[in-house]
Amino acid sequence: MTDRSTADAASLVPPAPERRPAARTHHGDTFDDPYEWMRDKDDTAVIAHLEAENAYTQARTAHLEGLRERIFQEIKGRTQETDLSVPSRRGEWWYYGRTVEGKQYGIQCRAPLASPDDWTPPVLSPESEVPGEQVLLDGNVEAEGHEFFSLGSFEVSNDGTLMLYGVDVAGDERYTLRVRDLRTGENLPDEIPGTGAGASFSPDGRHIVYTTMDDAWRPDTVWLHELGTDVAADATLFHEADERYWVGAGFTRSDRYLVIGVGSSITSEEWLVDADDLRSEPRVVWPRREGVEYDSDHAVVDGTDVLFILHNDDALDFELVQVAASDPSGERRVVIPHRPGVRLLGLSTFRDWGVLGYRRGGLARLGILDYADGDVRELEFDEPLYAVGTAGNPEWAPPVVRIGYASFTTPGTVYDYEIASGDLLLRKQQPVLGGYDPSDYGQARVWARAADGTPIPVSLVWKRSFGEPGGSPRPVHLYGYGSYEHSIEPGFSVARLSELDRGVIFAVAHVRGGGEMGRQWYEDGKLLAKRNTFTDFVDCARHLVAEGYTTPAALVAEGGSAGGLLMGAVANLAPELFAGILADVPFVDALTTILDPSLPLTVIEWDEWGDPLHDAGVYAYMKGYTPYENVRPDAAYPRILAVTSLNDTRVLYVEPAKWVARLREVGADALLKCEMVAGHGGVSGRYNAWRERAFELAWLLDVLGVADTDDQPKSAAASS
Structure with missing residues (x-):
């Protein structure tokens, strides 16, 4: 095959960076790296x-x-440039996003419910004015004057009066958090620079829980900020000193607990804090054990607070157990036993049922978990290949679960799955213009x-x-x-x-x-x-x-x-x-990076690639590929x-x-x-x-x- 660019490029000379002698030696092996000087982007x-x-x-x-x-x-x-997402109910509002032709970024909006019993999302026209619509955040306005713009956190308080959002204008994934009063449209004085993604309001809307990173870009600390107070006075809720682990935090859908998650590629640990007493001492769910991963979620079964825990302790593809929230290390009731070849991925708990994600036969699956008997009702689809997952389910006690579906040939599709009837209700399919026919x-x-x-x-x-x-x-x-x-x-x-x-x-x-x-x-x-x-x-x-x-x-x-x-x-x-x-x-x-624990995320990566810094066998293996x-x-x-x-x-x-x-x-x-x-x-x-x-x-x-x-x-x- 002829390279069409060869003739035109014959006179072009590619850049030839200077070779500067630099050698690194590990485990008796010396490697000459003449281009390592290019690491200094301030040069x-x-x-x-x-x-x-x-x-x-x-x-x-x-x-x-x-x-x-x-x-x-x-x-x-092929893209419907002026469009909007399927509204998702939270509290007294329907929340959705808009895109507008000619605009680079999305616009976050909401509109009021028709009634408290309204669970059918309104069918909104992209071009029409929505009654009662309130624009919460216009990314195009926020991005003005910046070559780069990314939204890392976005949440509205439970009472619907406040909004927090985190913005990165450099691309380094460090976000500045701000809070806006949705009644006035004005930002509050509270501003927190250098945060990680995924900050949250407390259920009462009085506090913000957020994370920060160390110099290696590892999320290592969870903080509590009280609105209206000096950021310098923010309380440390949790700090992880071990460089192999990252931390994150979020509230259960029930708003009962703040869950602080600690993890590496092969080990995890969770801590619970009562949401109504966020300054109380966190209590561990299960103490970390090397190689054991788990993930918990809160539910109420027969009037008792319980945790459903997905874990791989002597269960390669994971099993699901139920424990008392008051004593997580106590008796375990096996809900779904380990089944080789069926990889359990996660459980989203709601008041009356759960949604289980798992993989079987090389495809993702979803099933509705009955708390009473542990039965799982799998959602079925006709195509031989597809992708499916839950999406946009903030409410604790909905009659439906929102799911997203697509395949190589089927555009992104949003359904509501009605729990009582088992009906799959089509809410929207991604428009593909120009006469696309699957x-x-x-x-x-x-x-x-x-x-x-x-x-x-x-x-x-x-x-x-x-x-x-x-x-x-x-x-x-x-x-x-x-x-x-x-x-x-x-x-x-x-x-x-x-x-x-x-x-x-x-x-x-x-x-x-x-x-x-x-x-x-x-x-x-x-x-x-x-x-x-x-x-x-x-x-x-x-x-x-x-x-x-x-x-x-x-x-x-x-x-x-x-x-x-x-x-x-x-x-x-x-x-x-x-x-x-x-x-x-x-x-x-990869070897240069994984050998240097001062570089971003290196130590965390040792569980994935091995530790060539301290293990000569790993060093030789990595150097070979x-x-x-x-x-x-x-x-x-x-x-x-x-x-x-x-x-x-x-x-x-x-x-x-x-x-x-x-x-x-x-x-x-x-x-x-x-x-x-x-x-x-x-x-x-x-x-x-x-x-x-x-x-x-x-x-x-x-x-x-x-x-x-x-x-x-x-x-x-x-x-x-």
Whole structure:
């Protein structure tokens, strides 16, 4: 396949950062790292280099400007820009969000209930004025004067009179909390900088519970602020000194308790504080034990306060027990026993019943839990692949539960599930403009075989008019993640239609290290089994080639964050399998990061990757797979695009910057794009995000040869 940009780029010289001698030595091994100096973003030479990389990438992709604009317009044209969410009832109000054509950010609104017995959300017209509507927060107003804007906390007090919100205008995920009086529209003097996401009002609306982070960006302290008092006088409710653990806090749906959660990747602990006495001493639910995870929620059963606790103590895929809230360490009543292969994910408790989330057969499921007998009534759906979960259920005693549903071909759909009748009431489906018809697209799951014999699920979605997958080689976009037990769900994407409509098959390799197939699936892709994640992805790619779905010249891989580590690893393992690799905020200098406990979140990460600082075996294992150290001088690498952000606190910009520099040393065609005002999630604002995705998709389609600069489709498989 001919690289359309090769001729135009012949005269372009990529940035070549200075090599400055720097060596690190651990466990008797010395590694020379000549690009480590780029870690200092206060160094003007670093900023100059990143800007040069951006200019080079822009020049190298200038021939795609028209295609980028077409894809952006396709995304925009399929999106109902002026729209609103399904209202969710809380107290005396219906709460919902609006989007307005031409506006980057959402607008938070509410409207009064018609009556106290009103549980049917009003059908609101996006263009019409809503009777009694009150605009609570307009993100477009709050974002004025800022290149970046993110809302990290948003809550209204139980009595509906006050609103708290947390704003980040840098992308570093530190938020400034403010409080607004909704009766006057004026902000109160209370302002708290440097908080984490997810602050909450106390049930009486007199206090705010929030978290702050240490220098390593680890949430470590829970605070109590009394409205109208000096922030300097805020009380510490809980502090976690162990650097392996993070903390969070929130109130139970019943408003009975404040729950302070402490956790690492493998261990958790919870503390309860009575909501009517927030300055009282927290009491532990179960004392932490290494390797035991649990999560509790409050309910009232037969007039008694109880906790339902989901745990993995001698239960790999978790079991659900009930204990007395007054004595959590006392007698346990098993409600749902451990069932291998059925991974219990979480229980949301309501006054009269609970909603259980779990995974079975590689798919997420929901069921209604009867407190009396422990029976679970599973919600059933017709499609073979789908994603489902609860959404927008703040009330303690509703007659319905709000759920969200989607598939690769079904746009995001909101239902209310009526508990008494078992009816699934459609409230809204995401509009997809331009004549979208789900029946024009197909989805399926196939199985690849890993080298050790393990079957690996691969999900596919395609446009039927180009033929069924496997009939003849087609361009394939293969996505992967495979860490932290995170599952890649078969959800809908408007942006994805721009590649499906050009004949590309989108595929997801559900590799080990994720959570798709249960807890063991995760265990088999972490620590000293991490290589399985990478080899699984390679084996999935080989399966797609061997079975005639695609060819190496028509295959592009994508992954982000820990999935970016996956991309870097497979580029080294099997560069011949891919035409291109798209790595978003990639964790490609993992060993350097995990060796330095002063860096953000490093110590917490030891449970996922191992501790190479103190364990020579872990050091050797990680050094054997981390992308930066293993760039191969003998490899013919595919085209690579790495995308990062200057203010990312989870995966620092320096990792892809160093990786790209090292790749270029061995002759790889690697591009770096760095957002200079953004964080881990990339740019803010929906139009900015669409343009960012259009940039990536245009590059991807160019690599596949699917669309020329004049956007005339052609077959990458045929040109291979």
